[in-house]
Amino acid sequence: MNKEKIQELSSSIFNEVVANRRHLHSHPELSFNEVETSAYVAKKLDELGLEYHRMAENGLVALIKGSKPSDKVIALRADMDALPITEANDVSYKSQNTGVMHACGHDAHTSSLLGTAKILTELKNQFAGTVKLIFQPAEEKLPGGASLMIKEGVLENPKPQAVLGQHVMPLIDAGKVGFRAGKYMASTDELYVTVKGKGGHGAQPQQNIDPVIITAHILTALQTIISRYNDPKSPSVLSFGKVIANGATNVIPDEVYLEGTFRTMDEAWRNDAHKKMKKMAEGIAESMGGSCDFNIMRGYPFLINEEKLTAATRAHAEDYLGKENVLDLDIWMAAEDFAYYSQVADSCFYRLGTRNESRGITSSVHTPTFDVEEDAFKVSTGLMAYLALKQLGN
Numbered sequence: 001m002n003k004e005k006i007q008e009l010s011s012s013i014f015n016e017v018v019a020n021r022r023h024l025h026s027h028p029e030l031s032f033n034e035v036e037t038s039a040y041v042a043k044k045l046d047e048l049g050l051e052y053h054r055m056a057e058n059g060l061v062a063l064i065k066g067s068k069p070s071d072k073v074i075a076l077r078a079d080m081d082a083l084p085i086t087e088a089n090d091v092s093y094k095s096q097n098t099g100v101m102h103a104c105g106h107d108a109h110t111s112s113l114l115g116t117a118k119i120l121t122e123l124k125n126q127f128a129g130t131v132k133l134i135f136q137p138a139e140e141k142l143p144g145g146a147s148l149m150i151k152e153g154v155l156e157n158p159k160p161q162a163v164l165g166q167h168v169m170p171l172i173d174a175g176k177v178g179f180r181a182g183k184y185m186a187s188t189d190e191l192y193v194t195v196k197g198k199g200g201h202g203a204q205p206q207q208n209i210d211p212v213i214i215t216a217h218i219l220t221a222l223q224t225i226i227s228r229y230n231d232p233k234s235p236s237v238l239s240f241g242k243v244i245a246n247g248a249t250n251v252i253p254d255e256v257y258l259e260g261t262f263r264t265m266d267e268a269w270r271n272d273a274h275k276k277m278k279k280m281a282e283g284i285a286e287s288m289g290g291s292c293d294f295n296i297m298r299g300y301p302f303l304i305n306e307e308k309l310t311a312a313t314r315a316h317a318e319d320y321l322g323k324e325n326v327l328d329l330d331i332w333m334a335a336e337d338f339a340y341y342s343q344v345a346d347s348c349f350y351r352l353g354t355r356n357e358s359r360g361i362t363s364s365v366h367t368p369t370f371d372v373e374e375d376a377f378k379v380s381t382g383l384m385a386y387l388a389l390k391q392l393g394n
């Protein structure tokens, strides 16, 4: 497939992609509530003459079939949900839904995939194979739209040989992209812990069971799960960001409440660590006369970019953008529900640079000042079309 042709189509739809992104940005919807967003995407697919069907309520799946015979299928995924954040940017396309904001760039992913769909639809008489478009809901909230769509069969009939996804990255300049083969993002589990003792006067500790002291021991001891039991070659993180002991200078509280996160990149170790943490926390509490409810809410698995697919995709990105615009990424201990696709199909999740320091577009995702440099859409649509067609053997 001729990359100049794709680049030309990509330039011709640039303004439309920006307009779609701005519409979505100003009308953000929370996870599992993407009703208007889904209707907007459906309308755009109608305009392209693409049939689609719904999955996981607000999700949409469509096929673009090339005219040349081929059994090959590739899936391209975009997420559509926004976050419970109040936008602080003063822009014409500012969120009109107070308290809700596209602060993770999913507006950019959705409008980019619509752009890619337009390019591929224009080219459908010239390629072999089938492209499956996945517009999924609820990336930001457990159990994750990806897991629901997989349960409902998004990776069947037809079954894709590969799944590609892109995500904005404010650390990379617009115009560039980043790849990492192998393990890339972490599994994430939420920890909700209550340490129970017996409260009373701070001057009479001998008559009470102090849950604050028990908690201090638990928090310190739990770090040895990471430093003494985990294989140091395998990344793991345990952080407790919420510790509430609501006593006073002279009051020992009845209980202490904790919330934390556990992240890693190995399923066997993940399961083992869950058991060890629970046993250690309960054992310490018991040995000190108290008790501990240690609850783990299992989150997304780790994300793995299949080695061969990622190497090939990276090489195709270099063809399309030039070597200087394709970067290597480091491991990133955040989580992403694209991980579910990566656990069951050969997948590649790459990063789209959206930074522009000269315009002050540098804020991290999930912050009220997050924005994307829209020039990135000169890359996002055509690149994904090119990567898909190359993977289909065109």
Ligand SMILES: [Zn+2]
Pocket: 103, 104, 140, 365, 366
């Ligand atoms: Zn996010």
Ligand SMILES: [Zn+2]
Pocket: 104, 105, 106, 139, 167
């Ligand atoms: Zn995201």
